[in-house]
Every structure is written in structure tokens, then in C-alpha cells.
Amino acid sequence: MENDRLNAGKSITIYDIAEEAGVSASTVSRVLNGSASVRKEKKDRIQSIIDKYNFKPNALAKGLSDTATKTIGIIAADVRNPYYSALFVACEIAAEKAGYSVGLANSLGVKEREQSQLDLLLQQKVDAIIQMGGRVDDLITDDAYAEKVRSVCASTPVIVTGKLDKAPVHRVVIDEAEGMSLVMEHLIGLGHSKIALVGGEMRVASTFYKYQRYQEKLNAHGIKVNGEYVVNGSYDPESGYDATNKILALKDRPTAIIAINDFAASGALRSIREHGLRVPEDISVVSFDNTYIADLMSPKLTSIDYNYDKYGQKLIDTAVAVSAGKEVEDLQMVEPVLVIRDSTGACYN
């Protein structure tokens, strides 16, 4: 190794502190962790030396001897998506309050990455793993992935934001159907009955559940389901744009559009504008996720919010509790809330 320079910053250890204080390392350890009582006099002396050097114990050594690292690994589908970044930051803050630190890895929709990231977190001996999005979004659990997670669960608790059959994970999930109920009641209450659904894939559980409830609600209100009003696709602006173009080409246009998320909604808005229609006068738009994008759009979007702070808190609470061996419900629900802004209005047709 050619990094002689670096070794200049040779870090100070608990032994250095002990020596200068004229005590043993264990005593220093005790004041560091408050794990046992130390005579006030010594304690103060030791503490002052710790402060003097701004000594921080080596987390690796600590984690190696302890059974816990006070670290929670988070695998997110993609933090560039504001949904995940909002949730991640909420987790980071909640974790910090609980004395934990978090690690982040992005799977970017690549199955292999999810698996290798699980391995990496295992190597790092995180106390728990939170998986947000990715394979756990699948309506039909991928067998190989479930198998992998099962083996991980043997040593480390796993908490997911979706579903994962045949693996002993804890789940903290959004009540998607309830979210759709809120949206439908809102629109129907405004007088809409021609309601379209754009974006999303049915292989994704959250989308499927929304779709189911969408149909249920239409039926419950005696509204005929029009297959042409549902155009699936993906979760990006383009997808919302394309789907909306198709829908606006119908002879019998809907008066309201539900976008699978804020990104798709932005595309829908663009399409609507290009068709010379106004929102919400001619057509209402609602979306899911209530990321800051909803607030950026003109008009500002009515959207389903999940209270990211609470959601993150729940995720962390669960991770902490489970890793401490406590009993926690396998399934916890996050209740969505409808945030009404300027993109929805009464139906005049």
C-alpha cells in the first residue's frame, strides 16, 4: 500500500484513551456506553479525554463484538423517484431518532441488483432490511426472489412495502384500495361518471388492487364499466401522455382521468392541454402519491397522499422492533388521504 500519508491520521482507540486516563479499556467502554457504573471522578476524567480527542469508537469493531450494528439497510427501487426519496428521508429521520443509521441501495428495477444488494447488506451485518419497491411490488411473487429472501430472513429481518409470498417478511403497505375509494368517491361526488384510468401495469400489485376497487366502485354506483377507459402502460410521463391521447381520441370522452401516479398525471395534463381542453373545467385529473410534482404542475394536482413521515416511522419502528426480537404484526396498513387541489372540479356534462 502506498498510502503512507493516510496512516498519519492513525485513529485513536479506546486503549489510547484508557492509557491516558490510567484505567483499563473496559472502563472506558463502560463510560462510552453507560453500560455499568463508573466512579464519578474517573468517569469525568475519562469523558474529558474522550472529548478532548473527539474520540468516536470504531463502528466496525463495535459491530463485530456486539450482536447489533444499529444500522438498517434500505433497498429502494429508485430514489430518483420522489416517492422513494420522500420515504427514504422519512426513514432516515425516524431511524436517527431511534439511534440507528440507514444505508441505501437502489435496485433500479434490476432483479440481480436486488439480490446482490441483499447479500451486501448481509455482509455489512445490518440489523434489518427494508425493501421498498422492486420485486416486492409484483402481484405474482417471483419464486427465485422469494427463495433468496427466505434465506436472508434466517439471519436478518426483512420488512417490505409490498407483498412477498412464501417468505417470513413483515409488511408495511399502503391501503391501495382505500386510496382508490377516496378518489372515486371524490369524483363521483363531483358528478363524474365517465372516469378513465391511465398508466400502470396489472402485474404490479398496487396497480391491480387499485383497478379492482375502481371497478367495484363503478358497479356500486351503478355506473357501467367501459373497457376503453382503462389504458395501462407504465409509470412515467410518456406513458400517461400516450394513454391520455388514446382516451381523448374516443368518441365518448371521459370527464375525469385517474393517473396511476404523479408522473403519469403530468403526461396526462400535457395531452389534455394539447387537445385544447382545460383542467378541471373540461376534464378533471387525479393522481396517486402526492409527491412534490403534484404541487409543481399547473393546475396543481389533486392526489392521494400517504403521509410519508408516518409511513417511514412505521417502517423503522417495525425494523427496530423485529430486530430486537419483539412480536410485531405481520401486516400493517398505511392509510391514504386525499389532498384536493386544483385539478378536479364538478362535472358539467
Add this chain to the structure above:
Amino acid sequence: MENDRLNAGKSITIYDIAEEAGVSASTVSRVLNGSASVRKEKKDRIQSIIDKYNFKPNALAKGLSDTATKTIGIIAADVRNPYYSALFVACEIAAEKAGYSVGLANSLGVKEREQSQLDLLLQQKVDAIIQMGGRVDDLITDDAYAEKVRSVCASTPVIVTGKLDKAPVHRVVIDEAEGMSLVMEHLIGLGHSKIALVGGEMRVASTFYKYQRYQEKLNAHGIKVNGEYVVNGSYDPESGYDATNKILALKDRPTAIIAINDFAASGALRSIREHGLRVPEDISVVSFDNTYIADLMSPKLTSIDYNYDKYGQKLIDTAVAVSAGKEVEDLQMVEPVLVIRDSTGACYN
């Protein structure tokens, strides 16, 4: 501890592998790292046992005995901002390619957090720290912070995306002035001479440099600088909105607006629309950062891009090189590029 259940998943160690293979732990270590030659026969046998159990060495133990952890800590101002999330993911990908993993901490604009996060990363023995945004954005370096970083630098290389006087850090920064030059040449080339600047704070270095170049360019083109055309504020939509409202209230309205970032630009667009003006027919809008927001807006925004992939790569290359003790230039520049979309057009006034 009540987590008996967890200990069931007692992880397998290098000794277990060694025992089953009938060799010593050192030999297993050697095949694991390819650090020395092991007889083919043994090597294969050991490898197959490793594969069989999908054994992954404990990173804590490894980091403790090694001098490197192959981990890079990243402190970002706020990953919820797409600028940082794009950069972070680019870093993650680049790091992965180099055999490193990254950790992320958000300082959220809180000075104390930045400092405590530095300590945390130090404890975790990361090989290098990359600080993006936060105190390093300050035009005037905060003394206490510089002092802190200086002490960190003694043991761990620090790379920043901004400036930090009096601390031996490496810098990988955007050529802000060049970005502004591109913007100004573009607008002036389109015939604009009444150009406004909205959002941003002068205490932030990147903003200040942009402002300087803005003035230089006006002067160079013989355009009189109109103080009313510069309305500072912050970096969010509201700020862009408020600033633009002020500017559009002027008797002599500008024909082009430069927003400090995409968020501010979104607010500017809203204000312009509310004034019944069209973009780009009545007024052109350009912004900085070219986050995906630029693509979400209607019209899509002309914006300055930094090529996040390359930027992240440079950051990681620097971190890896410096932590290996290699000589690296103290200051590296990232060249911006103008991405022209639909929000800018010729000036007809």
C-alpha cells in the same frame, strides 16, 4: 437479549468453510481474495463449499483487519431534490463498478447534521467522503465547519462539490459561469436583451458565480444592466413564482427569464401563465440543472445539464484515487451543456 430466534440464523464463518474443506482459515481467505496461490484442487474444493453455502465474508471483520472498507460515504443536502438524487445514483453506479459500495446521509440544510454525519462516517471507517451541497455551497466558508472538515481530512479524504477554504479537500465542481455563458449566448442569440434572473441567494457560491457571469455577458454585449431584473429568493417553486410576479409587474417587462433551477422555473411558468402570457411566444424561460422536472413541465424547459453520469463518475474516481493515496488534481471542473427544449424562442419585441 430475547432474540433467540435470530441466532438460529447464526452466520457461517470462514472457519466453518475451512473445517468442512479440511484446510485452515487462511487458505480459505486466500481463495476468497485471490491474495495468494492455492493449489488448484484445494481451491476448487473450497470454492465449491463457499458456493454451496453462498458464503459471504463478514464485512465488519474484514474492514477491521484490512485498512480499507471499500465503502464511500456520501453526504447530500437532500436526496429529495432530483439534482442530488440523480448525482447520488450516478455515484452509486460508478462506485459499484469500482467495487465500492456507498452510504448516504442527508444533511437537510442543518449544519449540525453535517457535522454529526461526518463523525458517523468516520466511525464507519469509510474510505472516503463525498459531500454534495450544504455548507460547501457557501460562498463564504463557515469557519467551524472548515475546522471540522480539516480534522476529518487527517484520516479520511473528503471530496466536495462546492468550495471549502482552508481545508485540504478535493473539489469536483460545475463550471457555473460557463453554464451561464451558454444560457446568455442562447438568449441573446435569439434576440433577447431584456433578460431577468429569478431565484437563488447570493450567499451561495454557485448562484453568485452565475450572477457575475450574467452581468459580464450583458456588458460584453453592450446591454444595460437593469437591477430590477434580478430578483433573488430561494430555490423552490414558490420563490420562482414570487420573483416572477414581481418582474412581470414592471412597466418594462423582460422578454426572457433565467431561473436559478428547475424548481424556480416551474414557479416562473405558473406566474407567467397566470399573467396570461405564453411561453415562449411572449416570454422565454431557461433554467439550470436539467432534472427530470424540466421534462415534466409544459412547455418542456430549456435547461443547463451537467451530465450526471459523468459527474458522478468523476466524483467516485476521485474518491477512489485519493483514498488509494494517488495524486489527483485539487480542482476538477464539470462542463455544463445547454439542452434546448420548448421554453425558449426568438424575441419579437
Add this chain to the structure above:
DNA sequence: TTGAAAGCGCTAACAC
């Protein structure tokens, strides 16, 4: 090529 032994920095019995 391979194994034994020491050590990385810290914690946790166990004695005193």
C-alpha cells in the same frame, strides 16, 4: 503452497 499465531478495536463475562 499452507498453517499457526497475532492483531484489528471493541464488548462482555468473570473475578476481585
Add this chain to the structure above:
DNA sequence: GTGTTAGCGCTTTCAA
């Protein structure tokens, strides 16, 4: 209360 000792799991001399 406090020191001693023995690990935690891995790497790395040093011998053989």
C-alpha cells in the same frame, strides 16, 4: 467499581 481475559471474523506476517 474495575481490571483481566477471551472472543467477534477476517487478514497477514512468519515459518515450515
